[in-house]
Amino acid sequence: MxxxxxxxxxxxxxxxxxxxxxxxxxxxxxxxxxxxxxxxxxxxxxxxxxxxxxxxxxxxxxxxxxxxxxxxxxxxxxxxxxxxxEPEPPSQVRDPFLLHLFLSPDLPDDEITSLLSGAREEYQRRLEHLRGPAREELDKWARQTGRIRDAELRRMTLSAGAAAARSAIDWVDDCIDRVRSGLPAPDPGGVSRVPTRG
Amino acid sequence: MxxxxxxxxxxxxxxxxxxxxxxxxxxxxxxxxxxxxxxxxxxxxxxxxxxxxxxxxxxxxxxxxxxxxxxxxxxxxxxxxxxxxEPEPPSQVRDPFLLHLFLSPDLPDDEITSLLSGAREEYQRRLEHLRGPAREELDKWARQTGRIRDAELRRMTLSAGAAAARSAIDWVDDCIDRVRSGLPAPDPGGVSRVPTRG
DNA sequence: AACGAGTATAGGACAAGTCCTATAAAAAAC
DNA sequence: GTTTTTTATAGGACTTGTCCTATACTCGTT
CATH class of the missing domain: 1.10.10.10 (Winged helix-like DNA-binding domain superfamily/Winged helix DNA-binding domain)
Known part of the structure; x- marks a missing residue:
């Protein structure tokens, strides 16, 4: 569609x-x-x-x-x-990373932290791309084509992505803090009887 | 997968x-x-x-x-x-609403605004659900099952959704302001030769 | 000289996801 | 008293999206 x-x-x-x-x-x-x-x-x-x-x-x-x-x-x-x-309501969330985190309580704290840091890096990359190269390319396109109204709406979609990335970074930082300041101990009956890594 | x-x-x-x-x-x-x-x-x-x-x-x-x-x-x-x-990098964005907005420069300002307000309402609903019913249900589950570590990670995913919704609302408000304060006039060569509504 | 990248189209196979239908009986709502 | 909802499973048809392959010529790199 x-x-x-x-x-x-x-x-x-x-x-x-x-x-x-x-x-x-x-x-x-x-x-x-x-x-x-x-x-x-x-x-x-x-x-x-x-x-x-x-x-x-x-x-x-x-x-x-x-x-x-x-x-x-x-x-x-x-x-x-x-x-x-036709109105287009924001689509349902379907986020593999959040699902992964949701399913991760049997991982040790440090692995959860590294999961989160990895995501942080990716969000950071995304944010820098949207604010840098993506933005510059769009401005260039706007100058070349003169489509300034098109460009304005496109800028809005870039800023949506940037806002989402920024807020995701803040959220990740908050999560990392929460893990560092001591997550509750593993719940019983988990997956963790499987031998740990190494 | x-x-x-x-x-x-x-x-x-x-x-x-x-x-x-x-x-x-x-x-x-x-x-x-x-x-x-x-x-x-x-x-x-x-x-x-x-x-x-x-x-x-x-x-x-x-x-x-x-x-x-x-x-x-x-x-x-x-x-x-x-x-x-296995590390799970944040997934690629694929957002039908942003796509819609991206493709909408030939709509008149007021229709773009109503597009945005519709989205705002939906984000607002989502935010209230995450902070209210969803959060309460989770706390109840945590008390009943005693799985406090599971619950803590689940709370993180709720707060991710809430953060995203909050930032989306701010973004929408910003966009609505930008439209109100005067978007550039329609670019030539658009779709708008099609008769307008009514 | 060989190799990969860019330009350009298109088919095959498959995985993932959505929607609809069928069956069946109890319980709750109207 | 009839309708709807809840509990419970499962098949069919379909759309969407991904990955891989084939073809074919040019240009730049090593």
């Missing part, structure tokens, strides 16, 4: 190939909020094409495979517009 | 039926960080059973279907323990 409209959204600005969508759109512009597998992009383009929401023409090339250039149709614009007007 | 270990984790505390896992574990205890479809739980239990990580026995009942009570095996405990020791 979402991928279809993401593709329609990108094509509403510019005709593109599957490859462009993958590299410029999903990897670069929107990578911080939605990733897409290459194979899935091509298959979705095909599906959109049979439904008449996009259309494609072959652009011959020498020395490399012909480009299949996709553009949005009027029906595609209508479908996109209708979808955009 | 994750679901398998979530199930093993729950069964490491107590033998349960698929129904118990669905209602008590995934809906109630872990619903804020991982949901699971009923059909998927039963199928995963079957898979775990053929791999020898869980085992089941039928507990006959009168008047209602027999319960198939699953318990974790030693091999299951070993597998769980090994998985818990």
């Amino acid at each position: 979402a991928l279809e409209f993401a593709i329609l959204g990108f094509l509403s600005r510019e005709a593109m190939t599957g490859y462009d969508l993958k590299t410029r759109c999903f990897d670069d512009a929107a990578g911080h909020l939605w990733t897409a597998d290459q194979a899935q992009i091509y298959r979705t383009l095909e599906k959109l094409s049979t439904r008449g929401l996009v259309r494609s023409r072959l652009v011959p090339q020498r020395g490399r495979p012909d480009r299949r250039l996709y553009s949005i149709t009027e029906r595609g614009r209508t479908a996109l517009s209708a979808w955009l007007r | 994750a679901l398998e270990f979530a199930i093993l984790g729950f069964l490491s505390r107590e033998a349960m039926t698929g129904y118990d896992l669905k209602t008590r574990c995934f809906d109630d205890a872990a619903g804020h960080l991982w949901t699971a479809d009923q059909a998927q739980i039963y199928r995963t239990l079957e898979k775990l059973s053929t791999r020898g990580l869980v085992r089941s026995r039928l507990v006959p009942q009168r008047g209602r279907p027999d319960r198939r009570l699953y318990s974790i095996t030693e091999r299951g405990r070993t597998a769980l323990s090994a998985w818990l020791r």
